[in-house]
Amino acid sequence: MSETAIDGVNRRSMVARALRHPSFLIGAAITLTLLAAALVSFVWTPFPVAEVVIRDRLQPPNPVHWLGTDAFGRDIFSMLLVGARNSLGVAVVAVAIGIGIGVPLGLAAAAEGGLLDSILMRGSDLVFAFPALVTAVMITAIFGPGAINAMIAIGIFNVPVFARVTRGAARALWGREFVLAARVAGKTRARITVEHVLPNVASLIIVQSTIQFALAILAEAGLSYVGLGTQPPMPSWGKMLADAQTMMAIAPWLAIVPGLAIVASVLGLNLLGDGLRDVLDPRLDRTR
């Protein structure tokens, strides 16, 4: 959280650091590929994604169906593209819920302290005490399975994560000289929070976002796998794995491809997060 990290002065060296950083580059490349796949799926897929052609069922990868077809003759590559859109969509909303509620709470708790701070800490303890999956199962059970409810279920667990990360970093800042100087100058707590604290915790929030993003993709895949996430005919990576499991003996590639897509996405986002941490804050020891 260096004071100048976001300022223009260091921007050039930040870019230079990023271009030399292997895990940042690999992570960014994978993440951009994922994003591209998701965007492309809006305008183009090799085959209509829900098109059932029983005649073409269970084809291994070939020049027409690049990654083969499933038990209903649906094109796996097309499903993979739409699955990317789906995973990203759920993850974006789940992380946005976490940031949108968690960051203001964390900032307020750090600025005000006292009762608000205690309530926030005890409240996050409470949310952490609920095994995330159990709660996700309960939420989807109440509101019905589906992508939207999966977003909410995953998003709820992001709130205390962002609240705590923000609070911790912000509290440390409130003891620093430049914040003290601003207080002496007569700025209100709210104004100091917006002008001095938020810019300095931003990099930390960005790094945490990539981590939560990766976790959200894993969670969405898990929920869809057990049938509580995205509903058919909309393809999702988790659902593809669930369908593939029964076909394992005759069509193992069906189970390999979506799994690799999940691993690559999560790995890419984690690498990007590691890279961003170093790029945004060069003072942290990279080797730890």
Next chain:
Amino acid sequence: MLVFLIRRLGGLVATLLVATVVVFAVLEILPGDPASLMLGVNAQPDTIAALRTELGLDRPALARYLGWIGGMLVGDFGISYTYRVPVAGLIADRALVSLPLALMALLLSTAIAIPLGTLAATAHNRWPDATVMGFAQVGVAVPNFWFGILLVYLFAVTLRWVPAGGFAGWDAGPAAALASLILPAIALALPQAAILARVMRSALLDVLHEDYIRTARAKGLPFLATVWRHAVRNALIPVLTILGLQFAFLIAGTIIIENVFYLPGLGRLIFQAVAQRDLIVVQSLTVLLVATVVIVNFLVDLAYAAVDPRLRDTGR
């Protein structure tokens, strides 16, 4: 120590109480009346009403809440709406699958992570370090259910060493029961081992920079003996915290893994109960899981305070 203990215990009870209120309130708004679901669509209104009275569903919410809490305290979790047997027995039966599974996974992940983390830290910045960290990076990215599917394909479908799913039951002998749990345990353990190995490595790296390590080396103790006698023990404290958190995660993780391997554990139970609106089972099971998480974390804190007196005074 006593003050610390009382304060922690108070926090534990408060968390549990709030958790029960939340769970109860959330399930109150769940659509679907258990009595009508049990009797089916053709049931007469007066039959449904009679069953509602029998199940106590016609009482006010507060009375039902207090009855539920009071019952749980003495081990009476009520009667399952669908199975028509005591919930406590139902949960106990299923726990005989999930608990050993979670414990096996915990043991496996520790057995993999501690040596790998130690290796990485002692070979800091050399190839074993890079290899272990690479493994950890990939390991956290692998969804455990996908890893489970791959294990089934390799060891059950192709090699036919173990059954592809299902549970032999403890009656069939411990060997058969453990054989049906080994693949799910490995699948659960891998991502956890990856996280734990990272924690072990960074904790050990911190400790290796301490003065007492230099002292031990200076007095002539060989490097590996120093690592083993002084460093590893001190590094285990942060590892212990993560282990506590992971146990909770593993218990919850069994929910999905049990679906991969068709195991009749707590996870399958909670799914069926949710689908059949068996509220009393969902409520009790959720609270039990929350209680497990909170109590394990409490025990970890306690173990800390016992090991390290500094944590007693400053402890929140």
